[in-house]
Amino acid sequence: MTKGADLVTLRDAVTVFRGVVMTMGGDVEAVARVSVAGQQDVQAEGWEAPAWAPAGRFRADARMLDAGRPVVERLLIGWRAPDLEAVAAVELEGRELERELYQARAAFIESVALVMCEYAVHGNVYSRHLADGTAWRRVEPGSWPQQAAALLPAAQEALNAFALAWLAVAARVEGAAFLPRRAA
Numbered sequence: 479m480t481k482g483a484d485l486v487t488l489r490d491a492v493t494v495f496r497g498v499v500m501t502m503g504g505d506v507e508a509v510a511r512v513s514v515a516g517q518q519d520v521q522a523e524g525w526e527a528p529a530w531a532p533a534g535r536f537r538a539d540a541r542m543l544d545a546g547r548p549v550v551e552r553l554l555i556g557w558r559a560p561d562l563e564a565v566a567a568v569e570l571e572g573r574e575l576e577r578e579l580y581q582a583r584a585a586f587i588e589s590v591a592l593v594m595c596e597y598a599v600h601g602n603v604y605s606r607h608l609a610d611g612t613a614w615r616r617v618e619p620g621s622w623p624q625q626a627a628a629l630l631p632a633a634q635e636a637l638n639a640f641a642l643a644w645l646a647v648a649a650r651v652e653g654a655a656f657l658p659r660r661a662a
Contacts, residue, residue, distance in 0.1 A: 486655050491648050492559040495641055499554065503546030506590045510546070511539045515595035538598035549594045552622070553633055560642045568646035575650075579643040586640040589633040596626040 510516050516539040519527060527536035570578055600623035622630075648654055 488559075488562050488565070488645070491645055491654070492641075494648070495559070495644050496554065498644065499550055499637070499640075500547065502587065502590075503548075503550050505546070505587050506550060506594060507542055507546035509587050510542055510591035510594040510598075513591055513595060515592055516542065516598070518595065518599045521599055538595050541598040542594060546594065549590060549597060553590060553593070553630065553637060557634060557637060560638065560645060564642060565645045565649060568642065570646065571650075575643070575647060579640075579647050582636070582640040582643040586633075586636040589629070589636040593626050593629045593633050596629060597622065600625045 516537070518538050520536045520538060520541060568575070
């Protein structure tokens with residue numbers, strides 16, 4: 479568990495936030511698997527359901543195993559955290575701030591789950607990626623289908639809202655020093 483004393487600079491807080499986001503892959507996968515989008519049939523070239531397959535066997539939800547973390551990694555590529563002024567401008571306190579954090583987290587998970595579903599439906603989820611060909615890589619940056627790539631900007635907006643709320647809460651933790659204290 480992170481303590482306020484670990485949050486000396488905004489950079490420290492953003493590093494901890496990135497870690498929090500990286501641990502959310504399982505949450506994203508769970509939401510994606512039960513969503514309507516996760517029940518779509520796979521349409522990726524070469525991965526369509528053969529004529530002999532039972533109905534529902536080649537659905538997107540079956541292709542999402544362990545794909546949450548790589549999708550979140552892809553989302554974090556090139557992401558820029560809110561600056562100190564934006565975090566300091568958050569006026570919410572107490573329960574309102576907690577509610578905003580909860581809602582921003584839920585919106586973030588939902589938006590990333592939609593990206594994940596589109597990737598599972600239209601992408602090549604099981605391609606080998608590493609140069610030596612020994613490890614599986616579920617998501618290859620740069621090889622995303624258009625349907626998933628089109629949803630990335632909305633997911634990054636949700637990430638920004640979540641980051642802003644999370645950093646505002648983190649700034650109020652006792653011992654955190656990356657924001658100046660407000661006068662009482």
